[in-house]
Amino acid sequence: MTDTREIERIVSAALDEDAPWGDLTGETLIPADATATAELVAREPGVLSGVDVFAAAFRLVDPSIAVEPLARDGEPFAAGAVLATVQGPARGILRAERVALNLLQRMSGIATLTARYVAAVDGTRARIVDTRKTTPGLRSLERQAVRDGGGRNHRRSLSDAIMAKDNHLAVLTAGGVDLATALRAARDRMPHTAHLEVEVDRIDQIAAVLDGGADTIMLDNFTVDELREGVALIDGRAVVEASGGVNLDTVAAIAATGVDVVSVGALTHSVRSLDLGLDVVVEAPGDQRAADADADAGVPAGHP
Known part of the structure; x- marks a missing residue:
């Protein structure tokens, strides 16, 4: 679960963006004393993520609004399911x-897609993880959504681990620096709690990366046969991550090569938001009159 302060920071910024000087429509059209009850309804099936974020938006606008979740983060749901109720000042x-x-729609879209990837690699050793290809400002929420879908998180930021990618290696090569030597020097300088990962795009780079003491080796855009060869060559001396060319049609075959991790940028950078709606519950006038008459007569609510 994302820290409450982080949720409030993100949601407050979004509310300020959406109504910087108030809601002109609501303040001119809706009576100040009007109340409403609304239901959060799923228009399609999926996996829920962001219940606390959803509730925070209403709480930050008006603490008297009551949100009652009817499903939990990580829980699958069917189309038509009522996932929460909202009641209070309209x-x-x-x-x-x-x-x-x-x-909520974006987080649930990410959780739903992640769950499909996780299901696709079931029975293998591979873990599905996200990447830093997240929406700026929303990384905490999107990472939570990946977890709610059954996936794992990669490093959160550039400050969390050493990860030498293709452009880092290109700079070193252009300067005539030996890769294994550069990696050993980096390991000498990094904190003892840090992790060293190196991306390679050719089999012949693996030996130098192993010699440099990498903890994880990312095999980028390798074919399935090359992945098997890379896994055999590394032989347990480092965590093996596969990246590039990963989609729902290819992920099962990639996972079956014996890699430990499959990183999937699509979980966050090109996901479709799930279709969820908030529907105000409107009682028919006749029903309300009948309810008022029953109440006056002392008839219990719900009596036929």
Whole structure:
């Protein structure tokens, strides 16, 4: 679960962007004392993620709005399912609605897609992980969504690990620096708690990377046969990560090569938001009159 302070920071910024000087429609059209009840309804099946984020949008607009979740993060749901109810001042509900839905729909889309990848590699040793190809400012929420879908997280930021990618290696090569020597020097300088990962795009780079003491070797855009060869060559001396060319049609074959990790940028950089809606519950006038008459007569609610 994402830290509450982080959620409030992100949601507050989104609310300020959406209504910088208030909600002109709600404040001119909706009576100040109007209340409403709304249901969060799934228009399609999926995996839920972002319940706390959804609730925070309403709480930050008006603390008197009550949000009752009817499903939990990581829980699959069917089309038509009611996932939460929202009740309170109508102006506040309408002001928070779009931000609450936008974030929940995106997080649930990521969780749903991640769950499909995780299911595709079931029975192998491979873990599905995300990448840093996230929406700027939303990384914490998108990483949570990956976890809610059953996936794992890669490094959070550039500050978390040493990860030498193709452009780093190109700079070293252009300067005539020996790769194994450069990696050993980096290991001497890095904190003892840090992790060293190196990306390679050719089999013949692996020996030098192993000699340099890499903890993880990323095999980038390798064919399935090359992945098997790389796994055999590394032979347990480093964690093996596969990256590039990964989609739902290829991930099972990639995982079957024996790699430890499959990183999938598509989980966050090209995911489709799930279709969820917030529907205000409207009672028919006749039903309300009948309910009022029953109440006056002392008839219990729900009596036929």
